[in-house]
Amino acid sequence: xxxxxxxxxxxxxxxxxxxxxxxxxxxxxxxxxxxxxxxxxxxxxxxxxxxxxxxxxxxxxxxxxxxxxxxxxxxxxxxxxxxxxxxxxxxxxxxxxxxxxxxxxxxxxxxxxxxxxxxxxxxxxxxxxxxxxxxxxxxxxxxxxxxxxxxxxxxxxxxxxxxxxxxxxx
Numbered sequence: 001x002x003x004x005x006x007x008x009x010x011x012x013x014x015x016x017x018x019x020x021x022x023x024x025x026x027x028x029x030x031x032x033x034x035x036x037x038x039x040x041x042x043x044x045x046x047x048x049x050x051x052x053x054x055x056x057x058x059x060x061x062x063x064x065x066x067x068x069x070x071x072x073x074x075x076x077x078x079x080x081x082x083x084x085x086x087x088x089x090x091x092x093x094x095x096x097x098x099x100x101x102x103x104x105x106x107x108x109x110x111x112x113x114x115x116x117x118x119x120x121x122x123x124x125x126x127x128x129x130x131x132x133x134x135x136x137x138x139x140x141x142x143x144x145x146x147x148x149x150x151x152x153x154x155x156x157x158x159x160x161x162x163x164x165x166x167x168x169x170x
Contacts, residue, residue, distance in 0.1 A: 011085075012088055043108075064086075
């Protein structure tokens with residue numbers, strides 16, 4: 001992923017892990033983080049598909065985590081705010097949609113070819129085809145009912161971007 005989207009991807013990943021934490025243990029945390037990062041990477045690439053879009057993001061800045069924190073009832077510590085300014089609400093919402101629905105994630109993976117970032121997304125197997133360990137490590141992170149409040153914020157825009165109705169996935 002271009003370095004210009006790195007901060008948004010990292011902050012959105014961190015927010016997802018804070019809101020939907022994995023079970024205790026280093027392996028669980030690593031597996032959940034890999035899934036959240038892959039989802040945020042795909043979501044950011046789809047949300048900002050061209051270099052011009054990325055430059056506009058840099059100029060206008062991401063939306064921040066305030067509304068997401070409010071919706072999930074999170075109360076961040078006062079000294080834990082700097083990275084939250086790089087959270088992008090649309091990226092988090094789209095990532096939540098992808099985490100909750102592996103078929104939609106597979107469609108999003110196909111749609112990456114239409115972006116300027118398609119060669120930089122890397123492997124996405126944990127997102128599109130999670131194994132049992134992945135599912136266990138990200139039980140909260142992939143739970144459709146728990147994610148609905150966040151996923152529903154911008155799902156329609158993601159479905160429009162992916163042209164899901166035309167693909168017959170709805």
